[in-house]
Amino acid sequence: MSRVDQLRGSGPRKRHNARTIAALTGNPGCTRRAVLDAAGVDKPRLAETIGFPGSFGQSRFALARGNAFEAMLKADDCALLRSVLSLPEGRYEDLGEDSDDTLTARHTRTRDVLADGDAGLLDHPLLTLSVAGQTVFLEPDLIAAQRGDVLQVVEIKSFAIVDGQAESAAVSSAAVQAAVYVLALRQLLGDDRVSHDVVLVCPENFSLQPTAVVLDVRKQLSTLKRQLSRLASVSSLIDELPPSVTFDVAQPVPALLESLTAVEARYAPECLSACELSVYCRHEATGATAALGRPVRDALGGVATVDEALGLAAGTVLPTPEQTEAAALLAAAARLRNEALSA
C-alpha cells in the first residue's frame, strides 16, 4: 500500500470535480489542504468525525432557480442561449449521460466530436485533467461554443447581475471553475484552439432574463497551473510525514487531531467558503493574527497572536526589531481609538 493510500486509510479516494479543483486555488499556501487533497481524503467526513462539520453547497431554492434558468436557456436546442451569445443556428449536441454509458465511453465521444473542428454548441462534454498524478474526469455543466477556429467555454450561473454588477466572490469562483474547463479543453485540443475569454450567462436584475458577460481567465489559469504542479510535487512532502500520521476516519479522534496538527495549515477567512475543514482550522487558529485575514497578516507581519498585538498597542510588550513597524502602527491605532472614545 502506498503512503498516500495509508494516509487516506480505508475510505475510497475522494474524486475531484471542477468545484473542488477550483477551490485548490483558494489558499495555495496551505500544506494541510495540499496533502489531504493529494491523498484524496474525504474532508467533509474527516471534519464531521473530529466534531467540526461545515455546511457547504447551495440552498434548495438556489438549486431550483438555477435548474429552471438553465432549462429555459437550453429549451428548443438552446434557442435562447444562441440569441444571448449571438450565435447563428447550427449543431447542438448533448453528450450527457446515457443509461449504459461509462465515463470512458463519454470521454471518447467528447474527443471524437471535438476532433471534428466544428462542435457548434456542445453540452456536457466529459473532460479529464491530471490532478496529483490521478486522472480526474470532469463532468461539467459546461457548454463549449465553436467560434471560428476556437472553442469558448460558456458557464450558466444562477446568481444575478444587477445593474451590471454581480457579487464579486460568486464571479471569481465562476471564473476559476471556467478556467478549470479551459485548461482541460486545452490539454485535449491544444492552447490555440480554446479561448481564454469565457462567457458567463446569468439572470439579469431580478428577472430570469439572461445576460452574458465575457471574463478573461488568464490569471486564474496560471494560478491553477501553479497549484496543480504544486500538488504533483506534494508527494515528497507526504513522504516526510511521520509514519503515525493518518487521516483514516476509523482512527480514534485524538489520533486524527494529532495527525492534523502534524501538517501545517494556513487558515484565512476565505477558507470558510472554500474548504470543508475550515470550521476546525478556524478553531485551531483562534487567537492568531493570521486568522483575521490577509490584510491583517500583511500589516502585522511578525506579530503572531492577538494577545501580543494588544500588548504592543498598549505598550506593555516591548517589540522585537522585526516588530517595530507593526508596533508603531498598533500604538497609533490604539491612541486614535482612545481619543475617539474619550471624545
Ligand code: SF4
Ligand atoms: S480550511 Fe484549513 S486545510 Fe483548508 S485551506 Fe484553510 S487552513 Fe488549509
